Amino acid sequence: MKVAVLTGGGDCPGLNAVIRAIVRRAAVHGIEVMGLRDGWRGLLDDDHFRLTRESTSGILHRGGTILGTSRTNPFKVENGLERVKRAIERNGIGGIIAIGGEGTLSAATRMHDEGVKVVGVPKTIDNDLNGTDFTFGFDTAVAIATEAVDRLHSTAESHRRVIVCEVMGRHVGWIATYAGIAGGADVTLVPEVPVDLNRVAEHLKSRHATGRTFSIVVVAEGTKIKAGPGEKEHLVTSGALDEAGRPRLGGVGAFIAQELEKRTGFETRVSVLGYIQRGGTPTAHDRVLATRFGVHACDMAANGEWGQMAALRGNRILSCPLAEATRELKTVDKEFLEVARVFFG
16 A cells, blocks of 8 residues: 655644654555655645655654645645546555645545545644644744743843734634743733733733833734724734735734834834744654654554544544544634733733
């Protein structure tokens, strides 16, 4: 049996650990592993190479993905589904292991519905996939964001400033909430709750009135700004579109910093973490989780559990339907947000 592996969407710490684990486990099952370059594009363009123990040696600790990645969606390409099916038949592929987030695995779900044999591995620093308690890459992103908030504290205190730290999170605020709590932020703003800048400003003023000389605000990039009466909430974007045709986010941190300085009179600065959150070496936690996902995904392929995704439930790796994982985004629940709100207001 031959299994093809692809990595799609944004790069993420731990991708190489999954690939390595699949290859090692495949040897137990007598499975040949093919690597597809640049996500689903590798099938569309018939661009692939064989993955072996030798070619995946020494990649456990490396960030990024040796396969390359893209946001290509076969269903948005002319005759994409037919081209994928022809490539599968032409190369004798018995099944596909798709490693990705909401976009990649949504395409995998549709592929399964169209008769393609596919299993999934949940990858996203945003931790927004249903069906699994955590995705790999999230722990690394939170660790990086938390370290940044720790470092910003000393500068904010030394200069008696408010510092706004913008982290990733288009639709959900898992990174912001975890980093805000772990880093001791004074305000945490997330996409799940539109921000009332007047309330934030009043909170900062009340802190300073009690002798606090600085404040840290953590905000997810997709946080909506609550407008005035009769106006719609709005996102701050760059005005351009990304590869998936979505508005390219960017600038909410700067916007909030500017508005807070106006409303409070406190000197305010912004720090945007950007891509450093998903680059570089994965944490030990993400290496282990990614490895466990890879082993389980290979087992699912060997056992013919198509249409399933590897998922972490408690401390066990289980199979869950791809359709369940991609039905809707997993947002930060109200109970967890209340923990963050203890330190805001």
